[in-house]
Amino acid sequence: MAPHSAQPRSSFIDRDARTSELFDELAAATCEEEKDRVIEQVVLLYLDLCTTMAGRYDGRGIEHEDLVQVARLALVKAVRRYEPGHAPSFAAYAVPTISGELKRWFRDRGWVVRPPRRLQELRADLQAVRSALEQELGTTPTDADLAEAVGTSIDQVREAFAAATGFRPLSLDCSPADDERPGLAAFLACPDDDLEAADDRVCLTQVLSELDDEERELLLMRYVDGMTQREIGEARGVSQMQVSRRLRRITTRLHDQLDAQVGETLDGGLTDEGPEAAEAAARLSPAS
Template sequence: MAISAHPDRHVDHQERDDLTRELFERRLQTPTELVHSIDERIVELYLPLSDGMARRYVNKGIEEEDLVQVARLALVKAISRFDVGNGGSFAAFAVPTIAGELKRHFRDHGWMVRPSRRVQELRIAARTQRQQLEQELGHTPSRAELAEQLGVPTEALAEADANDSSFRPLSIDAPTAGGDETSLGAAVAVTDPELEQVCDHVALSAALRDLDDRTRRVLLLRFVDEATQRDIAEELGASQMQVSRMLKRTLADLRERMDDERDAADVTTDVPAHRAG
């Protein structure tokens, strides 16, 4: 549901509150099927409030348009729940309702990497407690001071602080803290020869599956146990020449099979997305 109504003129808070109370009282006397137009008018009056609350959360990992819609839907929910007979203003009721929906939306959809509920709750408690300690101590509390106040280990607090990046992780193209032109990705990247050989290992594993037990035993003795061709021949009851020919033939066959595996993988990668299925 998208809400796109806009107020037709500016009204101050007192005028808005008076008009809102009048609209809610009229709403009580209107048949259910006809209250829609009254609700639309109340929405128009409070769109600046709901949109302003949504924009407080901009640049924290969720698109502004999504936040605005969540806040506006929360406004509609507040209208349906408000009891004009309780004597309070609708604004005082709507604000915590909208704030709660925005926070719930962040809890459910705002994490790139979702931490445990324990970490989320500690993160919120730490933020509130930090503000209180700043006023009491006259300076920004250290992690140790904050952890002591919360009654948790400093390691747990460090884990909660580290999850701030779970909303919007750092880009690997971001510059490092040193101020030079080195990117974060370049700073953490390493050349791993073993990783580069993964495709070869996969292709070799597939090729080895088709060999008979005797041939696999010869390869194991030669390339794992590093036995000589003479030792292998003695174990198999064959001549050294036969072992040599078997190894030469098997290695040539494995190379051919591995080449076929790589070619098949390249073809699959090159298939356009709409044909890959």
């Protein structure tokens, strides 16, 4: 056992010594090309450190290669910022620098569905506390134990754990094990009348905007408030026949404008909006 444990320590000592030499060369370098050459040599010495630290974050929703790349970029930053004598060794300085960059990457870019910052911070606190509680209690801590340890509510603990699925949420297009069954979206879908009528509202917006205030008020009273023509006539001080004629003229004009809109859409080859506009025009036909 002794030879195996002594070899890595010897390697670390040799690497630290070589690192010190390279930083001396870096301090003495007089041109950018020479500095870049020395920095590259330092980086090559610690690539294995990047791989090891990136591996600690595997299985959390981000590809291992991406984590290694982040760690290596952090290593380059550490080399450029390190000042010999301000830390026991370069490795002691580089490790927290790389760890900080990896954590920042998870915080800022690792989420597919990004939760609020408070949940991200709470999740990090819970992960740190959970291991300590497992050792202390000798069992898996409950949500109540975790909530008490970090000084928050049980609901917030559960919300933080639920937010963790935002790293790699389940796709609505994914299929279950049985290929003959529909995807997940089929089990979540539900009728939405407001959504189905969205195209109609878009088609009507332009033509309704061309009406004057009196015409819009008349349509509002008849089709939104549900007033009868007699009630509208009494409210406006006119006869029911006058209301009927006025409504007929308005709806005829709207119907013609929507028909023209459908024709322009079809002539332009944009057929996606045609059926919805046609249905809206039909509902505003004079017969209605």
